[in-house]
Amino acid sequence: MALALSVATAGFGTAAHLELPLQQAEWVAASDTLNPQGDDEEYDADDEETTFDADDEFGEIPEEDEDADAETASADDDEVAGTPSAESDTIPSGIELTEGMMVDVDTLMREWNGKYLSIDSTKVTAEMPDVDAAEYERRLKRLPCIIEMPYNEVVRKYIDLYTGRLSRSVSYMLGAQNFYTPIFEEALEMEGCPLELKYLPVIESALDPQATSRVGAAGLWQFMVPTGKNYGLQVNSLVDERRDPLKSSHAAAAYLKHLYSQFGDWTLALAAYNCGPTNVSKAIQRAGGDTKDYWQIYPYLPRETRGYVPAFIAANYVMNNYCLHGIAPMQAKMPMETDTIMVSRDLHLEQVADLCDVEVEALKALNPQYRHGVVPGYWAPCTLRLPANAVNRFIEWGDSIYAYRSAELLPRRSTVAVNDQYNPVVRSGNGGTTAKRQSSARKSSSRARSVTVRKGDTLGAIARRNGTTVAKLKRLNGLKNSNIRAGKKIRVR
Numbered sequence: 001m002a003l004a005l006s007v008a009t010a011g012f013g014t015a016a017h018l019e020l021p022l023q024q025a026e027w028v029a030a031s032d033t034l035n036p037q038g039d040d041e042e043y044d045a046d047d048e049e050t051t052f053d054a055d056d057e058f059g060e061i062p063e064e065d066e067d068a069d070a071e072t073a074s075a076d077d078d079e080v081a082g083t084p085s086a087e088s089d090t091i092p093s094g095i096e097l098t099e100g101m102m103v104d105v106d107t108l109m110r111e112w113n114g115k116y117l118s119i120d121s122t123k124v125t126a127e128m129p130d131v132d133a134a135e136y137e138r139r140l141k142r143l144p145c146i147i148e149m150p151y152n153e154v155v156r157k158y159i160d161l162y163t164g165r166l167s168r169s170v171s172y173m174l175g176a177q178n179f180y181t182p183i184f185e186e187a188l189e190m191e192g193c194p195l196e197l198k199y200l201p202v203i204e205s206a207l208d209p210q211a212t213s214r215v216g217a218a219g220l221w222q223f224m225v226p227t228g229k230n231y232g233l234q235v236n237s238l239v240d241e242r243r244d245p246l247k248s249s250h251a252a253a254a255y256l257k258h259l260y261s262q263f264g265d266w267t268l269a270l271a272a273y274n275c276g277p278t279n280v281s282k283a284i285q286r287a288g289g290d291t292k293d294y295w296q297i298y299p300y301l302p303r304e305t306r307g308y309v310p311a312f313i314a315a316n317y318v319m320n321n322y323c324l325h326g327i328a329p330m331q332a333k334m335p336m337e338t339d340t341i342m343v344s345r346d347l348h349l350e351q352v353a354d355l356c357d358v359e360v361e362a363l364k365a366l367n368p369q370y371r372h373g374v375v376p377g378y379w380a381p382c383t384l385r386l387p388a389n390a391v392n393r394f395i396e397w398g399d400s401i402y403a404y405r406s407a408e409l410l411p412r413r414s415t416v417a418v419n420d421q422y423n424p425v426v427r428s429g430n431g432g433t434t435a436k437r438q439s440s441a442r443k444s445s446s447r448a449r450s451v452t453v454r455k456g457d458t459l460g461a462i463a464r465r466n467g468t469t470v471a472k473l474k475r476l477n478g479l480k481n482s483n484i485r486a487g488k489k490i491r492v493r
Helices: 068-071 105-110 133-143 153-163 167-191 195-203 225-230 245-263 266-275 277-286 296-298 307-323 349-356 360-366 388-397 401-402 436-444 459-465 471-476
Strands: 074-076 337-343 346-348 374-376 381-385 449-452 490-493
Touching: 133 153, 133 307, 153 167, 153 307, 167 195, 167 245, 167 307, 195 245, 195 307, 225 245, 245 266, 245 277, 266 277, 266 296, 266 307, 277 296, 307 471, 337 388, 346 349, 346 401, 349 360, 349 381, 349 388, 349 401, 374 381, 381 388, 388 401, 459 471, 471 490
Parallel strands: none
Antiparallel strands: 337 381, 346 374, 449 490
């Protein structure tokens, strides 16, 4: 089935959309719910004598290990790994960055995406006035979603990050989402999940299918290997289906649906997606055991997970209201349509690129699951996604594609001849001699030797003189008794 990849700029968050009457609603006050101690001091779950299981399934770390990994996530309180150091903005205190917030947008633009995404110079970004809490509340309330997205100061800090320090990343993701949103929506729709979950990869991977977290989670949805395999994603030396946009999206939708069936609340399902269902169950028990409110169990969650749902809410906000903050989407130039073909023999992407007139970077971008550019069709039938106009060329070339540069690009042999001639060269200090010469010397020194029987000799005397035995002399010379004659030759070896 052809997949249409729309390159039109997403038309979300227009000014007209926000001109509807303001509807008043109470918003969740983080300060009212996040401090179970009832005093003004910040509650720190690290003070509890508890540990979190290391079953954090999507790249999370147990809470007791987080301090050791702090340098990986952030150089200091004022600088985030992967963001331009020239930025004057600082990270608000009391929040944790998700993996997607630490992706270097400049690196993304240097990869294949830079060929197909570009800054729209016709759009002028202007500084927007400060937005007050009531306006944020109104904009969040207007989002067409099932998952609860309340406003509070924690959510605002993440919105401020996306609309300020990370605005270039948002610009990139607004362009990249045109490639992936149709895939996300189809997978979520098939599993009956809320479509607003299509913005979960924004906070997980910044819409980079090649993203890998510091603990090994990979792909748009940041699956760890065991969880990915539980949901049918193959991972081996040549293929990593966690990076396949289509297959990983269906796996993520199925996993999110399972988590929702376990907890009965989408925000708790999101928290479990981040830190694992065991940690969420523990947090519920620590909060009294009778709540399904993410904001009530907030202080009992691992530190990174406390920011996960607020970051998700902020991602939904900014991807729908970006224009109100002067953020311009990057322009997309990818092919309008793609299609897939089945490959049942080993194939290298460069073979396809050369004969089908497609840039190899584009093929890698459309097929990020192939780790080394090899489609291992002999292992299992594999899908290869191509621009629609290249599919006909592939069919026309037929077997010629598989034969083209195959010895160079696919050098792995199916059979080999074994050298059974053992004749190594052995070097010595005086220039060296071959094993063949050494063998000849050994043969000459051990070759048969005869002596002449003297007058009065006996077999015993001859054996003693030549370091052997009478029995050996008889065997060498075929003697049935000890009679010998003087003047005759007798073998002694």
